[in-house]
Amino acid sequence: MAxxxxxxxxxxxxxxxxxxxxxxxxxxxxxxANLDGTYPGLRGRLIxxxxxxxRFVNIYVNDEDxxxxxxxxxxxxxxxxxxxxxxxxxxxxxxxxxxxxxxx
Amino acid sequence: xxxxxxxxxxxxxxxxxxxxxxxARRDHPDEACGVVAGPVGSDAAARxxxxxxxxxxxxxxxxxxxxxxxxxxxxxxxxxxxVVIYHxxxxxxxxxxxxxxxxxxxxxxxxxxVSTRDPQTAEIRSFRILDGQVSEEPxxxxxxxxxxxxxxxxxxxxxxxxxxxxxxSPAAVDYECQR
Numbered sequence: 001m002a003x004x005x006x007x008x009x010x011x012x013x014x015x016x017x018x019x020x021x022x023x024x025x026x027x028x029x030x031x032x033a034n035l036d037g038t039y040p041g042l043r044g045r046l047i048x049x050x051x052x053x054x055r056f057v058n059i060y061v062n063d064e065d066x067x068x069x070x071x072x073x074x075x076x077x078x079x080x081x082x083x084x085x086x087x088x089x090x091x092x093x094x095x096x097x098x099x100x101x102x103x104x
Numbered sequence: 105x106x107x108x109x110x111x112x113x114x115x116x117x118x119x120x121x122x123x124x125x126x127x128a129r130r131d132h133p134d135e136a137c138g139v140v141a142g143p144v145g146s147d148a149a150a151r152x153x154x155x156x157x158x159x160x161x162x163x164x165x166x167x168x169x170x171x172x173x174x175x176x177x178x179x180x181x182x183x184x185x186x187v188v189i190y191h192x193x194x195x196x197x198x199x200x201x202x203x204x205x206x207x208x209x210x211x212x213x214x215x216x217x218v219s220t221r222d223p224q225t226a227e228i229r230s231f232r233i234l235d236g237q238v239s240e241e242p243x244x245x246x247x248x249x250x251x252x253x254x255x256x257x258x259x260x261x262x263x264x265x266x267x268x269x270x271x272x273s274p275a276a277v278d279y280e281c282q283r
Contacts, residue, residue: 008209009185009210009211009212010209010210010211056206056207056209057209058169058172058173060169060173063170063173065169065170065173067169083173083176083177085169085172085173085176086207086209086210087166087167087169087207087209088137088155088166088167088172088189088207088209088210089159089164089165089166089167089203089207090164090165090191090200090201090203090204090205090206090207090208091135091159091161091163091164091165091191091193091201091203091204092135092162092163092164092193092194092195092196092201093163093164093201093203
């Protein structure tokens with residue numbers, strides 16, 4: 001058995017177009033290291049240079065956001081499904097800030 | 105007009121635009137957000153799904169991560185994808201902010217912005233956001249015989265006078281300009 005990992009559209013360039021791949025590891029950190037061995041560069045899209053989970057992505061173990069499970073320390077077992085989704089966020093804050101900077 | 109393999113026009117039913125604007129008006133002054141799903145590869149905006157703004161903020165939105173997982177799985181089960189991802193700006197123009205651009209993670213989606221800053225006229229603009237590059241595209245209402253850009257429409261609700269303005273208004277500024 002292995003861990004089933006669901007890949008979002010924007011990251012399928014790293015997996016040869018595959019929507020789902022298999023990985024191994026006892027926690028999220030190990031899983032991402034394992035996946036990066038097979039799909040180089042994938043981990044760098046999920047983890048910041050400082051080593052934290054990137055705020056632009058959501059990662060779930062089964063039905064739970066890993067931010068509620070210890071983030072990169074989230075425990076994973078064979079047979080689990082890990083889903084990666086792009087976080088959907090934004091808003092006018094950046095626009096208002098830019099307008100303020102430009103004096104508009 | 106195409107951007108790569110993407111069709112650079114958003115074709116959408118008038119009823120869905122009305123529902124999106126109604127959602128944005130309802131949540132004003134907080135930003136509203138949601139999705140219009142459609143069959144994978146069809147570019148057909150078919151099923152409107154209003155989402156919670158987990159931030160409940162006037163200047164920021166974020167899909168609730170648990171709701172997002174449920175909705176994305178449902179789309180997957182139905183062989184759908186997010187054709188449109190929309191949100192409202194409630195005090196500024198409907199143009200993608202730097203935050204919007206940095207988060208844009210669905211390469212096949214039309215990013216639709218609605219401004220509710222004017223109580224009578226909802227401003228509606230659509231964009232493709234790919235690798236940090238923003239391209240505006242026209243909005244084509246299905247079943248409407250009208251020019252898609254700079255059109256004013258009454259929505260037919262006798263209780264709320266509401267008009268729509270599509271595309272860039274003459275007064276809009278491109279804040280991305282470097283000076």
